[in-house]
Amino acid sequence: MSAAVNLQVRGSMYYPSNLGKPARSSCSCTATTAAASRAAPAAPRPNCTIFNRNDLGYSYLAENLATWGYAVASIDQDQLMSFQDNGAKGMHQRRLMIAAQLDALYARREAPVPADADHNLGDSLVGKLDFSRIGLMGQLPGGDAVTSFMDSTAAAVRHRVAATTSPR
């Protein structure tokens, strides 16, 4: 049996500064292509040393959505590249990471947390996210992760809209 590993819940976030009410929430999972995985065969776990910020891939779209009142978290799943092959192996981890991200953001919406090596949001999100309106978007493996997440959690999660582009 393989070992368990602790991964950091992280990404980039864009939210409206002057909305005046909790913002509709969206998570996006950008691409981690098979080619990218192959390009770093010797990358040490858990971090890929070459493609380590693909959460910035759709920053232009996330920032635009924020101007319309959405809080968008583009989640970093590069850490999972070491745990997948060119098939479906590892997709389970991607949907677990989506759940962990939503859990973590919900916690930061409810209460602040002191800054440390794994926390830097402080009280910046307290009361600012509307978790009754969750949208999910993903591309390539991120698209697979979104549909996989929906299939595994549809009975319990009040996500309303999911979009996938080019799922593998």
Add this chain to the structure above:
Amino acid sequence: MGRAVGVATGGGAGDDPGRKAVIGVRFVSQWAELGVDRVVRLSKEDSSVRFYAFRPVASPPPTGDSRRSPVTDPMPASAGDVLVTVGAILEHGVPVTPPNDLPPSVPWRDSAPSHCSRSSFPAATAAAALPDPMDRGPYATTSVFQYTAGTVNLQEPSSTGGASPA
């Protein structure tokens, strides 16, 4: 076979003319009603199975080219175009989510059962009315270029794929 997920469009898939991808079909009992004559299983992961369902259309699409731009080169409607919808079709601009009816303190995992709409969407026929997708809204934004929000313990997958046994 086209790889249409999330949208059922008029004109069919480019490399499978004469057929149309159907989404939102979740139950076998719906297949006959919706005219599905072929189902292709994509993957099985844990307890869920994902698939594409297809049904024949009355006539092949005029061009069969799914790569045409719906904005600058919209595909003419075909007599065989039939939109399959599980949920409701809303006019452009109508919010797809109902009003927020959950108290803000309800944890998202304990919320009411999902009302996720697995709807298909109408083909873009009014190209002139489409908004510029990069138009900006009225709100100023705050960006956090890397937030960190804790850690998660994940089990590595087994060598045969999927999740390892606990």
